[in-house]
Amino acid sequence: MNRQQKDIKRARKESLFLQEISTFFLRIAQEEPSLQDLYITRVQLSTDYGLCSVFFHISGGEKVFKEKLPLLILYKPSLRSAIAQAIQSRYTPELLFKYDEAFDKQKKVDELIEKLKAEGKL
Numbered sequence: 001m002n003r004q005q006k007d008i009k010r011a012r013k014e015s016l017f018l019q020e021i022s023t024f025f026l027r028i029a030q031e032e033p034s035l036q037d038l039y040i041t042r043v044q045l046s047t048d049y050g051l052c053s054v055f056f057h058i059s060g061g062e063k064v065f066k067e068k069l070p071l072l073i074l075y076k077p078s079l080r081s082a083i084a085q086a087i088q089s090r091y092t093p094e095l096l097f098k099y100d101e102a103f104d105k106q107k108k109v110d111e112l113i114e115k116l117k118a119e120g121k122l
Contacts, residue, residue, distance in 0.1 A: 010045060016087055017052055018043040024082045028075055038068060041100040045093065052093040055100035065099040072097050 001009075022040050029035045037058055044053045056072075058065050076095050084092040 013049070014043050014045050017045065017083065020083050020086045021054055021079065024079055028078075032071065035068060035071065038065070038072075041102070049089075049091065050093055051096060053096045053098050055098050057100045057103050061104065062099045062101070069097060 018040070021043060025035075025038075025040055029038070037060075039057045040054060041057050042055045044055070045051070046053075056065060058068070076097075080092050080095060
């Protein structure tokens with residue numbers, strides 16, 4: 001299997017994981033109102049498919065995410081079980097919950113661009 005085929009296979013598997021995790025997380029958020037402001041932005045699988053990093057964003061930033069992380073961790077076994085039932089795979093990866101800093105970085109870049117425009121340098 002060449003590199004391009006492996007990349008396509010990985011992208012499909014990540015997409016499937018994202019879909020299943022998002023579906024399960026929506027059900028959890030309905031039961032747990034304090035998780036309703038968390039958004040899953042992406043999923044990233046390790047090269048051996050043993051770890052699945054689930055990236056979240058919340059408007060309050062990383063500090064608020066860290067406050068909600070213990071509650072997310074309580075749902076990890078249920079989430080892994082749901083993934084194992086939904087996805088036909090030999091192994092179910094370990095889940096890691098992480099804060100996605102991409103939106104914060106984009107906001108900073110946008111602010112810098114606006115500042116430069118206001119100063120007339122762009």
